[in-house]
Amino acid sequence: MFDARFERSVNVLCVHDENGAMGLNIGEERAGVTFHEVLGELGIDPQGSADREVLRGGPVEPGRGFILHSLDWGGSDTIEVHGEDGPLCAVSASMDILRAIAAGRGPRRWLMALGYAGWGEGQLEAEMREHGWYAARGDAEVIFDMPASQRWLAAWQAEGIDPALLATTTGHA
Template identity: 70%
Template sequence: MTEEHYLSGRILLAMPGMFDPRFERSVNVMCVHDENGALGIGVGQAREDVRFHDVLRELGIDPGKAPDREVCHGGPVEPGRGFILHSVDWGGSDTIAVQPLCALSASLDVLRAIAEGRGPRQWVMALGYAGWGAGQLEGEMRHHGWYAAEPHPEVLFGTPVDERWDATWQAEGIDPALLSSETGNA
């Protein structure tokens, strides 16, 4: 697979009929995808047990000016590890570019900056991530698992969590109700 075929910076959508029920209607921001594997942050399902202020308080950070937003279920891997997907107007020493969609930070610095009102203009928090080994994601895509959407920052930052799956399909110009829930063989 050539570099231009890697999916970093795109939004990965679970296809209707996804073979793994844990990822039904899943929306993942693809942060890393190369010959070694892939890492995505789920942004399409909110955690019911925790909100942003809960995370800040648990870490000993005064919520200050931070809005008390939903926290996304980022994925099944390391569900206690936090990630902030954010606009590129803020950056810390650990921030990585997820071009052209956003940036990713996972340090206390970004949490403190948000709480103090000097953080990124737009942000989404998630706990956990989805990971794929070398070639695994490509195999899942061939077996009707995933659709790689273009980057849509307006969906990531401007759409309620539970509406992001439908909104991303709409931004792609696709009605998911018209998609088949299985693939065939010719």
């Protein structure tokens, strides 16, 4: 990738339409920030919820939080994220989901990210033509079951690709 902020990033593309695209980087933790700390800042009692790392979702609005989660929870602001074979997961950005997770009523699988990656109309397509991104199939195990530091390699391996064999230059045929 030509932008160092996205080097070895693993982005779940949440929205992609005629207006642009929005994704969450799930491959990098945000140093020194935990889920319980975020809940505390928002005045939500973490109760018995698991404390987890918070991910650096992207450079846009780095103070805005998103929950990427399994399909077993839905709110009015929930957007389904589709993979090759249909719905893969969902993304929500409400206080309701944070309260539900804290109370043990939230989705079974979830990640929290602060910030997001955004592309204007046609921008992502142009970056793809310049070989700036590789579009892998969505894999719930890579998304939810791998530590953030292992997701980049796991995403390539899930595609059957050894990233050590990738060239650092591209061409056009």
